[in-house]
Amino acid sequence: MTSRPRRTALALAVVALGAAAGCSSASGDGSVEAGHTHAPGQGHTSLAVGDGTQVSEVGYTLAGLQVREQPDGIGELRFRIDDYDGEPVTDYVEEHTLELHLYVVNDDLTVFRHLHPTRADDGTWTAPFDVPDAGGYRAVTEFVAVDEGGNGDHVVLGRPLAMPPGDPGDTAAADRVVDVSVSQAPATGPNGELRLVVRDQSGGPVGLGTYLGAYGHVTGFDTETGAMVHLHPLAAPEVTEDGAELTFHSEIEEPGDYRLFVQVRVDGFLHTVPVELTVARSA
Numbered sequence: 001m002t003s004r005p006r007r008t009a010l011a012l013a014v015v016a017l018g019a020a021a022g023c024s025s026a027s028g029d030g031s032v033e034a035g036h037t038h039a040p041g042q043g044h045t046s047l048a049v050g051d052g053t054q055v056s057e058v059g060y061t062l063a064g065l066q067v068r069e070q071p072d073g074i075g076e077l078r079f080r081i082d083d084y085d086g087e088p089v090t091d092y093v094e095e096h097t098l099e100l101h102l103y104v105v106n107d108d109l110t111v112f113r114h115l116h117p118t119r120a121d122d123g124t125w126t127a128p129f130d131v132p133d134a135g136g137y138r139a140v141t142e143f144v145a146v147d148e149g150g151n152g153d154h155v156v157l158g159r160p161l162a163m164p165p166g167d168p169g170d171t172a173a174a175d176r177v178v179d180v181s182v183s184q185a186p187a188t189g190p191n192g193e194l195r196l197v198v199r200d201q202s203g204g205p206v207g208l209g210t211y212l213g214a215y216g217h218v219t220g221f222d223t224e225t226g227a228m229v230h231l232h233p234l235a236a237p238e239v240t241e242d243g244a245e246l247t248f249h250s251e252i253e254e255p256g257d258y259r260l261f262v263q264v265r266v267d268g269f270l271h272t273v274p275v276e277l278t279v280a281r282s283a
Contacts, residue, residue: 047251051227052103052140052158059084062141062157064124067164077104077117077127081143081157088123093144093152096212096232100143102127103228104161107136109221109259112272137161140228156228177201178271180262183245187282192250194231198264199243208237208244209265216246220260220277229258255281 050057065079081089081100092099102125104113117127131137140158147153179199186192196216200206208215218231229252237244246264260275 048142048154048156048230050156050158051225051229052138052142052156052221053226053228055157055159057155057157058153060089060145060153060155060157062139062159065139065159065161067161069164074128074130077102077115077129077139077161079117079125079139079141079159080123081125081141081145083145089145090119090121090123091146093146095142095144095154096214096217098212100125100141101230103140103142103219104129104131104137105140105221106131106133106163107138109223111137112219112261112274114217114219114261114263114272131163134163137163138226142228142230156230158226158228178206178264178266178273179203180264180273180275181243182277185280186250187280188252188255189282190251192252192282194248194250195245196248196262197243197245198237198266200266203243205239205241205243206266207239208246209268211263211265211270215264217263218248218260219263220258220275223257223259225256252279255279 055062061082063080063082065077068076068078083089095101098116099119100117102115102117104115105111111131111133113129113131115127115129117125119125137160138158139161140156142154142156144154145152177200179201181197181199182195183197184193184195186194196218198206198208198216211217214232215237216233218229220229221227222229231248231250233246233248235247237246239245256279258277258279260277262273262275264271264273
């Protein structure tokens, strides 16, 4: 069942940013719909095994994935992480305040959800969510399971998900209050550096709060393969009259086109900014 681990460097080089921002309340789940507008976790430094395009990696499997309709019209996503014996995993290393991060994205990368599921004692994870359209989606899980030594692989798993028709809810455009741009775009290689500048709509600086223990989260998907990348900033932002600048270490082997979702908290609200980008090849 276990194949040779594929170490996916979680890093990006971005050449274009500037989409409108979607926002949610301070307790929001990071949802965004395009048009509305995690490098490894800071606590665990290993590169991820997998990129979300496979259901199984190094003995772990994303299993039992299903959507259940709830009486209030909001769907519920249910799944397990099984180990190499087929038993549900119940012991995890906490990453950015959570045991497991869940992402749901549609096939054309126009709908993105960053969800925070809860785990039952039997290892079943559940998360409420809604999406505006039926069709093809993919659920991606990111976690570090505890092994015999107390700290296991950082694993990213994914599985296709067919979403049934439902009530799309309110899909009106959110207030456009945050812009993100690139001040430095890295190339491929182990020592890249990505810098993003966050501004308000007047071009002024903003005060960034933390979200899940970091000043920003970047989740991207390769537009050809669907491979996921996840980055967090190295330190607190540098605030100047030009904006709040976040610096990310990047490490990626191959160039390609990505759609990136940048999540930052401004004035107590979580904003998710979709970004078109290209990873350039180093000279």
